[in-house]
Amino acid sequence: MVFGKTSPPVPQTIAGYKSGRPHRYDDVVAELLKHHPSADVDFLAKAYAFGAKAHHGQIRKSGQPYYSHPISVAFILASIHLDLETVAAGFLHDVVEDCDVTNDQMEKLFGPDLARIVDGVTKIGKVKFNSKVEAQAENYRKMILAMADDIRVLIVKLADRLHNMRTLHFLPEHKQQRISRETLEIFSPLAHRIGMSQIKNDLEMLAFYYLEPDAYRQLDQQLSGRERQNRKLMVALSKELSERLAKHEIQAVVTNRVKSHFSIHRKLQTQGATLEGIYDYYAFRILTESIKDCYTVLGVLHENWQPIPGRFKDFIATPKLNLYQSLHTTLIGHNGIPFEVQIRTRMMHQVAEEGVAAHWSYKHGRLMSVGQSNYSNWLKKLASEQGEIKDTAEFMETIKDQLKTDEILVFTPAGEIKSLPRGSTPLDFAYLIHTEVGHSTIGAKVDGKMASLRTELRSGHIVEIMTGPRQRPKQEWLKIVKSSSARNKIRSWLRSEERKKSLELGRQIFERELRKYKVPLKSVTKDLIQSKIKDLGVSRLDDFYSAIGFGKITPVKAVEPFLPEGAAENKDEAATESRLMTAFNRLRGRSQQMVLVKGQHDVLVFLAKCCNPIIGDSITGYITRGRGVAVHKTDCPTLVKMGINPERKISVEWDRSIEKQVFNVRVKIFTDDRPGMIADISHAISDTKTNVLRFKADADSEKRVGIFDVVLEVHSLDHLQKVFRSLKKVKGYLNHERMG
Numbered sequence: 207m208v209f210g211k212t213s214p215p216v217p218q219t220i221a222g223y224k225s226g227r228p229h230r231y232d233d234v235v236a237e238l239l240k241h242h243p244s245a246d247v248d249f250l251a252k253a254y255a256f257g258a259k260a261h262h263g264q265i266r267k268s269g270q271p272y273y274s275h276p277i278s279v280a281f282i283l284a285s286i287h288l289d290l291e292t293v294a295a296g297f298l299h300d301v302v303e304d305c306d307v308t309n310d311q312m313e314k315l316f317g318p319d320l321a322r323i324v325d326g327v328t329k330i331g332k333v334k335f336n337s338k339v340e341a342q343a344e345n346y347r348k349m350i351l352a353m354a355d356d357i358r359v360l361i362v363k364l365a366d367r368l369h370n371m372r373t374l375h376f377l378p379e380h381k382q383q384r385i386s387r388e389t390l391e392i393f394s395p396l397a398h399r400i401g402m403s404q405i406k407n408d409l410e411m412l413a414f415y416y417l418e419p420d421a422y423r424q425l426d427q428q429l430s431g432r433e434r435q436n437r438k439l440m441v442a443l444s445k446e447l448s449e450r451l452a453k454h455e456i457q458a459v460v461t462n463r464v465k466s467h468f469s470i471h472r473k474l475q476t477q478g479a480t481l482e483g484i485y486d487y488y489a490f491r492i493l494t495e496s497i498k499d500c501y502t503v504l505g506v507l508h509e510n511w512q513p514i515p516g517r518f519k520d521f522i523a524t525p526k527l528n529l530y531q532s533l534h535t536t537l538i539g540h541n542g543i544p545f546e547v548q549i550r551t552r553m554m555h556q557v558a559e560e561g562v563a564a565h566w567s568y569k570h571g572r573l574m575s576v577g578q579s580n581y582s583n584w585l586k587k588l589a590s591e592q593g594e595i596k597d598t599a600e601f602m603e604t605i606k607d608q609l610k611t612d613e614i615l616v617f618t619p620a621g622e623i624k625s626l627p628r629g630s631t632p633l634d635f636a637y638l639i640h641t642e643v644g645h646s647t648i649g650a651k652v653d654g655k656m657a658s659l660r661t662e663l664r665s666g667h668i669v670e671i672m673t674g675p676r677q678r679p680k681q682e683w684l685k686i687v688k689s690s691s692a693r694n695k696i697r698s699w700l701r702s703e704e705r706k707k708s709l710e711l712g713r714q715i716f717e718r719e720l721r722k723y724k725v726p727l728k729s730v731t732k733d734l735i736q737s738k739i740k741d742l743g744v745s746r747l748d749d750f751y752s753a754i755g756f757g758k759i760t761p762v763k764a765v766e767p768f769l770p771e772g773a774a775e776n777k778d779e780a781a782t783e784s785r786l787m788t789a790f791n792r793l794r795g796r797s798q799q800m801v802l803v804k805g806q807h808d809v810l811v812f813l814a815k816c817c818n819p820i821i822g823d824s825i826t827g828y829i830t831r832g833r834g835v836a837v838h839k840t841d842c843p844t845l846v847k848m849g850i851n852p853e854r855k856i857s858v859e860w861d862r863s864i865e866k867q868v869f870n871v872r873v874k875i876f877t878d879d880r881p882g883m884i885a886d887i888s889h890a891i892s893d894t895k896t897n898v899l900r901f902k903a904d905a906d907s908e909k910r911v912g913i914f915d916v917v918l919e920v921h922s923l924d925h926l927q928k929v930f931r932s933l934k935k936v937k938g939y940l941n942h943e944r945m946g
């Protein structure tokens with residue numbers, strides 16, 4: 207809808223408004239000094255000058271120099287009592303976004319406080335509101351709160367938005383609509399949440415004006431008609447109220463207030479009420495000096511006018527979550543017309559109008575930073591001045607929840623908002639989108655740039671996931687993800703994979719064992735197996751195999767029912783076959799497997815990391831859950847300590863036919879602490895023609911010993927022992943320890 211020539215004027219709004227001419231620097235200084243008399247004006251002047259230079263030559267849609275906007279924002283901030291840094295940030299809030307000024311420059315010139323505020327405002331400005339996802343307005347609000355970790359960031363953003371709304375008539379209609387909707391859905395509720403009711407009302411009023419011009423005009427006419435009718439009545443009532451209070455010697459100021467167009471409009475819509483049914487559209491406000499007076503005033507009113515039952519509310523005893531405090535009551539006038547009265551102290555009034563911003567004005571001195579402790583101090587101070595204030599803890603919690611939330615909000619490339627626990631990574635995000643997306647993640651883009659899967663996401667990030675058809679979840683992923691849902695999905699995939707592998711491993715072990723006894727595989731049909739496995743305590747073929755793979759059924763027991771009489775005699779020949787198979791497998795390129803599991807050569811085998819066995823060490827195999835056979839040194843402490851299930855032990859031996867294997871062994875050598883020791887140890891090792899991968903020398907000066915931490919490349923245990931013999935010849939050698 208476009209306003210014609212008869213459209214009503216842009217509604218007059220209150221917060222930081224100065225009619226007649228654009229705001230000037232002097233206005234800002236005067237306004238700041240009103241509330242902060244000792245503010246550092248030089249600092250403000252510096253910020254002003256920097257902004258003026260940065261925005262030089264830029265023009266707004268209104269035809270005014272661009273800089274008129276930041277000046278107005280600074281003025282609004284000064285008028286609602288914000289501190290020096292915040293007001294200065296008003297001058298500079300657009301320079302990083304629009305003028306190629308960097309955040310580092312800001313910090314160097316104006317300090318970390320101001321730089322952080324501008325940075326926050328810039329970041330929020332980059333969040334693109336997607337009107338298609340209106341249902342997510344609450345998430346947008348949360349996201350902005352999460353991004354504004356200093357509450358002043360949000361206040362500057364609100365002042366910025368208020369001034370943009372005031373100058374919206376210069377923009378084309380589609381922009382007016384978009385910006386107004388965003389204001390109504392995102393910003394005015396945020397202003398409400400932190401208790402800044404004046405800014406909230408102004409924003410709503412302007413948004414209403416642009417979004418529903420017809421309804422606005424109609425209501426505007428109705429209200430002014432009604433006001434004309436009732437004016438005499440209200441003036442008389444106001445006078446009577448003042449007189450009654452004076453009679454009781456109560457110091458109080460009576461004012462009247464008209465409920466904002468938008469809130470009346472919303473009431474009419476949501477409650478289906480008529481204008482006549484809205485009691486509080488025209489109300490009186492009585493400001494007192496103390497809480498005691500509030501209740502005295504209430505008593506006086508209820509004595510003289512009939513209160514409407516159910517309309518009395520005590521927000522002093524129970525403040526609203528945004529700290530609003532007041533007594534509300536609705537009375538029936540002598541002519542039968544109801545009117546609402548709000549009673550509160552001046553201080554409560556300031557908090558009601560300015561919300562969180564109000565607390566700066568109670569601080570003496572120049573500035574306070576915005577840590578949680580300052581909020582608490584403010585509230586404590588408020589509490590002591592007000593005598594009593596309840597439920598501040600609850601208020602604190604809400605603000606804290608919003609500011610220091612454990613949740614972050616990020617965007618999908620389509621503009622949808624997703625919530626994740628703080629510390630989440632792109633991998634968490636991928637699993638949140640879909641389990642299959644998570645499983646096949648190969649990379650991620652954050653804000654359009656390639657990013658590691660370990661990147662910690664922050665509110666406002668746009669995250670894009672790249673997938674690959676061959677990607678599979680990995681054990682390490684469990685360390686990358688933060689959300690429990692992602693972790694559970696990875697775990698369950700790994701578990702099912704483990705089961706699949708165990709099943710395959712079990713099948714392999716079973717078949718090799720049969721071969722060892724020269725039992726033709728063809729003769730052992732599935733049906734035959736099925737008929738015999740009940741005795742082993744399993745019912746399904748898959749369970750049979752995985753029981754072998756998991757080591758619950760030993761290979762010997764597994765094949766027993768299928769062996770012909772006297773099969774055991776064929777065992778030696780089975781060993782011959784296995785050597786042939788080894789050679790065969792080597793040709794097939796499986797020679798990396800240095801360990802021969804006795805009789806079973808193509809099962810998965812790996813060297814245990816805990817003891818790092820090398821050729822020559824006495825070894826024992828252990829059937830792991832789904833990862834194949836782990837080969838430990840027989841005396842490996844881990845193997846002993848684990849209280850190993852003997853059923854899962856399997857005998858293994860080194861495949862000596864594979865030549866020139868290389869093992870890395872870590873050794874600690876202890877010696878006397880004497881000059882030349884490093885060179886001697888180093889020579890002793892190199893004399894044995896051994897590669898040294900790491901050589902670290904240290905001294906324990908207290909015990910007067912030298913400690914060498916070395917990693918050697920050896921071919922066998924014989925080789926390693928040769929190194930040890932050479933070391934023992936070094937003068938001052940004490941002993942050594944093979945690690946792992």
Ligand code: MN
Nearest residue numbers: 275299300366
């Ligand atoms: Mn701006």
